[in-house]
Amino acid sequence: MNISKALKEKNKIAKQYKNILFQMSAYNSTVASSPVYFDVKKLASTAEELRNKLIQLKTDIHYSTQPVRKEIFKLSELKSYLNILQNLNTTEGETSDYRGTVTKYVVQITEIEKLNMIKEVEERIEQLQDVLDSFNASTPLTSLAVELPF
Numbered sequence: 001m002n003i004s005k006a007l008k009e010k011n012k013i014a015k016q017y018k019n020i021l022f023q024m025s026a027y028n029s030t031v032a033s034s035p036v037y038f039d040v041k042k043l044a045s046t047a048e049e050l051r052n053k054l055i056q057l058k059t060d061i062h063y064s065t066q067p068v069r070k071e072i073f074k075l076s077e078l079k080s081y082l083n084i085l086q087n088l089n090t091t092e093g094e095t096s097d098y099r100g101t102v103t104k105y106v107v108q109i110t111e112i113e114k115l116n117m118i119k120e121v122e123e124r125i126e127q128l129q130d131v132l133d134s135f136n137a138s139t140p141l142t143s144l145a146v147e148l149p150f
Contacts, residue, residue: 061141065135085114
């Protein structure tokens, strides 16, 4: 299995795990006269199996992506920065509220500058994502089989 497939599998297992945890929480305590739809103890056992698979898969992915870890961190930070840029307030000029109070706003980064910055960051994200996609598609998942006794 390559890293791309492992990432998809990880997301699938994570979704299943989340759903089971929700069912456990929602159906553990019910009205005595209500029908029982889920065996919560069985769900807990399934949750443990999924959790262990998820841990192993995340560990293997982390271990296998070591050569591109810096790019992964860059991508994460660029996405966070992009979010900040997209939410950057560029209101400028005079506005008045319902009482007639006039407030004058000035900006240091204009809306046009903001849009140009966003475009540049999006291009960098796309380039990094292409590099990572190529790596993930062509690199087999390697398992780190070290188990500690606790």
